[in-house]
Structures are given as C-alpha cells and as structure tokens.
Amino acid sequence: MAEAPTPNFSSEERARVMAALNAFSLKDCPRCGNSQFGLADGYIQVPISPNPTQMFLGQYVPCVAAYCTRCGFMAMHSAVALGLMQKP
Numbered sequence: 001m002a003e004a005p006t007p008n009f010s011s012e013e014r015a016r017v018m019a020a021l022n023a024f025s026l027k028d029c030p031r032c033g034n035s036q037f038g039l040a041d042g043y044i045q046v047p048i049s050p051n052p053t054q055m056f057l058g059q060y061v062p063c064v065a066a067y068c069t070r071c072g073f074m075a076m077h078s079a080v081a082l083g084l085m086q087k088p
C-alpha cells in the first residue's frame with residue numbers, strides 16, 4: 001500500500017505556487033488592510049455539490065490558500081485556474 005502523500009509543499013512546489021499567485025497584482029487584505037500574506041503549506045480541497053447533505057462524499061475543487069499574517073483572513077485560489085493542475 002502506498003504511503004499517503006504529505007500535505008506539505010516541497011520547496012519546488014512552493015516556488016511554483018508562489019509564482020502562479022504573484023503573476024497577478026493581488027490586493028491587500030480585505031479585512032484589515034495588511035499587505036503581508038503567507039501561503040498555507042499544501043493544497044486545500046473545497047467540496048462542491050448540488051446537494052449539501054452529500055458534501056462529505058462529493059467532489060472537490062483543488063485550491064491553494066494565502067492567509068493574512070495579521071488577522072488570518074484566508075483567500076483561496078483554484079489550482080486549476082492558476083494553471084497548477086489540470087481539471088480533475
């Protein structure tokens with residue numbers, strides 16, 4: 001049985017994600033105005049379903065997330081839209 005992949009980005013993957021995010025002129029935090037963001041250390045899955053009672057069994061939107069270093073506000077970006085992966 002294969003080991004489960006680690007949720008942490010390798011240094012190469014982190015650089016690839018940061019390059020994709022930095023390709024846009026992103027705005028400051030919409031909650032507190034801070035201009036400093038960190039990167040959540042791994043891909044995030046956001047469930048998507050027409051039926052909210054099946055949310056835990058449904059499909060997912062693969063995302064990366066940046067978080068405000070002051071207030072913690074998180075902004076999720078579709079990994080597919082950023083060109084980091086093909087649509088599953």
Ligand SMILES: [Zn+2]
Nearest residue numbers: 029032068071
């Ligand atoms: Zn903030």
